[in-house]
Amino acid sequence: MRFLIISDLHANWEALQAVLEDAEGRYDRILCAGDLVDYGADPNAVVDWARRTAPLLVRGNHDKVCAGLEDMEWFNPAARISAAWTLETLWPANLEYLRSLPKGPLPVHGFQILHGSPLDEDEYLINVHDARQVLPFLHCSLSFFGHTHLQGGFISHDGGFEPVPAVPASQDERVLEIPGGRQCLINPGSVGQPRDGDPRAAYVLYSEEERLLRYRRVPYDVAAAQRKIRAAGLPARLANRLAQGE
Numbered sequence: 001m002r003f004l005i006i007s008d009l010h011a012n013w014e015a016l017q018a019v020l021e022d023a024e025g026r027y028d029r030i031l032c033a034g035d036l037v038d039y040g041a042d043p044n045a046v047v048d049w050a051r052r053t054a055p056l057l058v059r060g061n062h063d064k065v066c067a068g069l070e071d072m073e074w075f076n077p078a079a080r081i082s083a084a085w086t087l088e089t090l091w092p093a094n095l096e097y098l099r100s101l102p103k104g105p106l107p108v109h110g111f112q113i114l115h116g117s118p119l120d121e122d123e124y125l126i127n128v129h130d131a132r133q134v135l136p137f138l139h140c141s142l143s144f145f146g147h148t149h150l151q152g153g154f155i156s157h158d159g160g161f162e163p164v165p166a167v168p169a170s171q172d173e174r175v176l177e178i179p180g181g182r183q184c185l186i187n188p189g190s191v192g193q194p195r196d197g198d199p200r201a202a203y204v205l206y207s208e209e210e211r212l213l214r215y216r217r218v219p220y221d222v223a224a225a226q227r228k229i230r231a232a233g234l235p236a237r238l239a240n241r242l243a244q245g246e
């Protein structure tokens, strides 16, 4: 089985389209590590796509807040404004779908998908120290996660973890063979709001048979996504940051 692994779409329709075109014909199933909505101006298009396509997915912290399942009080001001706008803008059937998304970790084919950490969907796995903290709670050797919007992840090594670098800016792919006997925490990066300094949409192709991960980056129409964010009256920072990937 070949999987397209995506995360943190954040209502960015242009970025999602670019990823789907780039990956076309190279996967059998789609897995999503959460955050379909918030920040971007196309929550209905993205959630409609998810309802039609039925990927295996877990909810993200922004899905939970935008579905009205959790208070948005602890969000920063820009996130609070966009979460309230998203909650108002979502059509009832799309809101219902968001509310029904399962909390991770979700076991799939001998591996698992989760949003933040195996313990808490709101917790960030940013560095090797964070990865080491959750080692006792990993119930399978391969996990896909998101939330940080940083492509890469961590692979266990000598009782600790080493980081997996993102695709270099000069390339569009980095291939990684999954090592045996190690714990792999793999972050495909963010489709709709990358924060690792590379504005291109990020994702991963995973082949079970070959035990291969292909980290990929694909350019998309950033200006179109920015225009929609501004036209919706959302905070300018949410549009501006897309150009820098931060």
Ligand code: ZN
Binding pocket: 008, 010, 035, 060, 062, 147, 148, 149
């Ligand atoms: Zn996110």
